[in-house]
Amino acid sequence: MMLDVRDVHAYYGKSHILQGVSLQVNDGETVTLLGRNGAGKSTTLKTIAGVVAPRGGTVAFAGKPVAGQPSHRIAAAGLCFVPEHRGIFRLLNVEENLRLAARKDSPWQLADIYRIFPRLQERRKNGGAQLSGGEQQMLAIGRALMNHPRLLMLDEPVEGLAPVIVEEIVEQLKQIKAAGVAILLVEQNLEVCTQLADRHYIVEQGVIVYEGSNAAFAADHAVKDRYLGVGVV
Numbered sequence: 743m744m745l746d747v748r749d750v751h752a753y754y755g756k757s758h759i760l761q762g763v764s765l766q767v768n769d770g771e772t773v774t775l776l777g778r779n780g781a782g783k784s785t786t787l788k789t790i791a792g793v794v795a796p797r798g799g800t801v802a803f804a805g806k807p808v809a810g811q812p813s814h815r816i817a818a819a820g821l822c823f824v825p826e827h828r829g830i831f832r833l834l835n836v837e838e839n840l841r842l843a844a845r846k847d848s849p850w851q852l853a854d855i856y857r858i859f860p861r862l863q864e865r866r867k868n869g870g871a872q873l874s875g876g877e878q879q880m881l882a883i884g885r886a887l888m889n890h891p892r893l894l895m896l897d898e899p900v901e902g903l904a905p906v907i908v909e910e911i912v913e914q915l916k917q918i919k920a921a922g923v924a925i926l927l928v929e930q931n932l933e934v935c936t937q938l939a940d941r942h943y944i945v946e947q948g949v950i951v952y953e954g955s956n957a958a959f960a961a962d963h964a965v966k967d968r969y970l971g972v973g974v975v
């Protein structure tokens with residue numbers, strides 16, 4: 743198993759946000775974490791990544807406990823987090839952003855990133871601040887890949903992007919998945935989720951309330967209506 747999260751609790755000040763989250767990601771698996779706004783999706787990813795310190799429970803990554811370690815240590819172990827606001831260096835150009843994340847022992851080198859994201863190659867001398875939202879997201883994912891992830895965690899990677907760019911990023915994530923990288927994805931776009939994922943979880947008020955295979959979830963209109971508030975389609 744790649745990631746094993748058990749009974750994790752997290753707080754912001756006195757607010758008890760994660761109230762015993764448990765979820766697993768198997769080797770090479772793509773899993774989504776769904777839920778309404780404010781349910782605790784981002785907090786779950788931040789807690790796994792060590793950005794928010796858990797106050798209870800365990801997080802094991804590739805068989806080793808990581809809960810309580812600083813985020814840079816967790817990233818170095820191959821658990822790479824692409825946060826919602828992307829974290830690229832706006833004053834550096836695309837190639838400089840990628841090179842900063844490079845690791846000699848990574849199977850993902852500059853040429854591999856440009857193969858998956860041809861737009862980044864076209865824009866390689868452009869500054870981070872000159873990129874479109876979609877290009878910034880691609881760059882953030884490219885940077886995470888250069889860091890040799892065994893598990894990639896993405897927080898709403900296609901939010902606010904035009905449909906054609908969303909399709910492009912979905913195809914790119916499929917290539918990354920096919921290369922064997924496990925993915926834990928937070929995303930509101932259910933169409934994107936069901937195209938990519940093997941399995942889904944739903945979190946509500948800091949607790950996992952549903953787990954199901956992609957096929958079971960896709961067919962279960964009642965669960966989508968109840969927990970995600972989307973009309974039956």
Ligand SMILES: Nc1ncnc2c1ncn2[C@@H]1O[C@H](COP(=O)(O)OP(=O)(O)O)[C@@H](O)[C@H]1O
Nearest residue numbers: 754757759777778779780781782783784785786
């Ligand atoms: N930095 C913060 N300080 C205090 N409360 C926060 C902070 N970030 C999020 N919260 C609260 O924690 C809860 C879960 O937020 P979050 O994990 O961002 O939800 P989601 O990503 O599912 O929309 C919400 O009630 C939100 O208001």
Ligand SMILES: [Mg+2]
Nearest residue numbers: 783784785826
């Ligand atoms: Mg969020």
